[in-house]
Amino acid sequence: MTILATPAGGPPGAPLDGPVRLRQFSAGFPPRVTALSRPGRASLLRLARHGLLLLPLAWLAACAPLPARNPMATWVPSPNHDIRRPVLIVVHFTDQHSVKESLQTLRTANSGGPVSAHYLIGADGGIYQLVADEQRAWHAGPGRWGTITDVNSASIGIELDNDGHTPFAPPQIDSLLRLLADLTTRLRIPPAQVIGHEDLAPGRKDDPGPLFPWKQLADAGYGLWPQGPLVDPPAGFDPWMALGLIGYALDNRPAAVRSFHHHFRGMNGDTLDADDLRVLYALARQLGASAAP
Numbered sequence: 001m002t003i004l005a006t007p008a009g010g011p012p013g014a015p016l017d018g019p020v021r022l023r024q025f026s027a028g029f030p031p032r033v034t035a036l037s038r039p040g041r042a043s044l045l046r047l048a049r050h051g052l053l054l055l056p057l058a059w060l061a062a063c064a065p066l067p068a069r070n071p072m073a074t075w076v077p078s079p080n081h082d083i084r085r086p087v088l089i090v091v092h093f094t095d096q097h098s099v100k101e102s103l104q105t106l107r108t109a110n111s112g113g114p115v116s117a118h119y120l121i122g123a124d125g126g127i128y129q130l131v132a133d134e135q136r137a138w139h140a141g142p143g144r145w146g147t148i149t150d151v152n153s154a155s156i157g158i159e160l161d162n163d164g165h166t167p168f169a170p171p172q173i174d175s176l177l178r179l180l181a182d183l184t185t186r187l188r189i190p191p192a193q194v195i196g197h198e199d200l201a202p203g204r205k206d207d208p209g210p211l212f213p214w215k216q217l218a219d220a221g222y223g224l225w226p227q228g229p230l231v232d233p234p235a236g237f238d239p240w241m242a243l244g245l246i247g248y249a250l251d252n253r254p255a256a257v258r259s260f261h262h263h264f265r266g267m268n269g270d271t272l273d274a275d276d277l278r279v280l281y282a283l284a285r286q287l288g289a290s291a292a293p
């Protein structure tokens with residue numbers, strides 16, 4: 001969750017966010033429907049039917065956070081489309097003490113700015129959905145993963161009811177695995193594309209932390225994990241290139257190592273050791289592009 005540090009990056013002041021953009025574009029909405037051919041009687045009937053269909057759509061679009069149409073272009077609609085789908089799943093811990101407290105936090109304004117997530121999973125395994133999958137929840141805040149710089153737009157956020165110091169409850173992880181199976185199947189998110197909040201925001205975030213069972217997720221087929229026996233990398237292996245290849249931003253290298261340690265070693269620390277190099281070499285090879293010279 002992003003309440004305690006910096007605001008979530010979704011809401012006030014961010015030019016791409018809903019309310020601001022809606023005000024900018026709603027003045028010209030709905031735009032004219034341009035008739036492309038001479039409207040005979042049949043065409044007029046078609047247009048009338050179109051108009052009837054467009055009315056409820058226009059009303060729905062007016063409630064949506066983003067404009068349906070760009071007023072600088074002529075609207076020539078095509079039926080060949082569907083909703084955009086996220087490509088990444090981000091796991092968080094709430095850093096709070098109960099589902100009730102987190103449901104309140106994730107659904108209201110907070111002193112640090114409003115935050116949300118698509119899902120919240122209780123320690124008892126109960127799954128709550130707060131934002132529709134196709135909508136942009138405010139869970140990630142500033143950060144980057146690989147080439148993804150607007151993580152909220154590209155991801156599903158899953159909060160786990162956990163205070164950050166207690167081991168994650170088995171029923172909670174069981175439910176998370178069921179939810180991951182659903183999301184990766186239904187939304188076609190690549191199963192390897194499951195990361196932690198701290199992975200995309202090294203130095204700013206610490207969740208889900210070193211207690212989170214990434215190995216258990218990997219055994220179930222989710223997230224990235226080194227496979228096979230770990231071997232020493234060849235001379236000249238660049239661990240920083242490997243970290244960047246995995247997805248970590250390297251603006252703050254000790255912070256990136258700390259996040260890497262939490263995720264892949266289950267420990268704290270901000271300097272790389274020989275075991276880290278073996279893990280990084282394995283991951284780099286798995287990603288199909290060796291960081292070795």
Ligand SMILES: [Zn+2]
Binds near residue numbers: 091
């Ligand atoms: Zn978080």
